[in-house]
Amino acid sequence: MTPTLDELNQAFLRLLTPAPALGTACEMHDATSCEGKGVSPNPAPTPPPTSAPVPPCRIVEGKTKGYHFDADLAPDQIVPAGRLLDERGFAIDAVTGVDWLAAGQMEIVYDFYHPVSVLHVVLRCRVPREGAEVPTLSEVFPGANWHERETHDFFGIRFTGHPDLSPFLLPEDADYHPLRKDFTGAA
Numbered sequence: 001m002t003p004t005l006d007e008l009n010q011a012f013l014r015l016l017t018p019a020p021a022l023g024t025a026c027e028m029h030d031a032t033s034c035e036g037k038g039v040s041p042n043p044a045p046t047p048p049p050t051s052a053p054v055p056p057c058r059i060v061e062g063k064t065k066g067y068h069f070d071a072d073l074a075p076d077q078i079v080p081a082g083r084l085l086d087e088r089g090f091a092i093d094a095v096t097g098v099d100w101l102a103a104g105q106m107e108i109v110y111d112f113y114h115p116v117s118v119l120h121v122v123l124r125c126r127v128p129r130e131g132a133e134v135p136t137l138s139e140v141f142p143g144a145n146w147h148e149r150e151t152h153d154f155f156g157i158r159f160t161g162h163p164d165l166s167p168f169l170l171p172e173d174a175d176y177h178p179l180r181k182d183f184t185g186a187a
Helices: 005-016 075-087 144-155
Strands: 057-059 069-073 091-100 105-113 120-128 133-135 158-160
Touching: 005 057, 005 069, 005 075, 069 075, 075 105, 075 120, 075 133, 091 144, 105 144, 120 133, 144 158
Parallel strands: 069 120, 133 158
Antiparallel strands: 057 069, 091 105, 105 120
């Protein structure tokens, strides 16, 4: 199956759109069905945002960006997003990290490509810098194994469920992560 950008965008929007919480969508009920249940039948309108929110997934200009589709994910969305791309014939190209020291966050960046359509997709996930972890994609894409080990080596990001996060490129006894911005040198 050769995906189109529009189809990919729609699939990701379905994946990333949370289901409405039960008991809070009074538009589906009359005002009396919510009485006494702690739910307001006519919630106060939310003020408009001061700036346009960034959508969780975006079709971008491939010629200027180097990729065609970009999505920001929560850690629990990584594996479902990986499965979505696998079902559409994508392959994993790279996994790496970015240390956002001032924000106290680590970002995990996944690059995928489609060998037939030549589409490139970037998935991004930010987690707290302390205890940075996301689920492994190595069960969906076995090739992610080494990329995740390398990212763990250099950034200290833990990939939960990974079969072997032992040092890949660093010495076996390494207890440091040299691509973290606060790294001052091996002890």
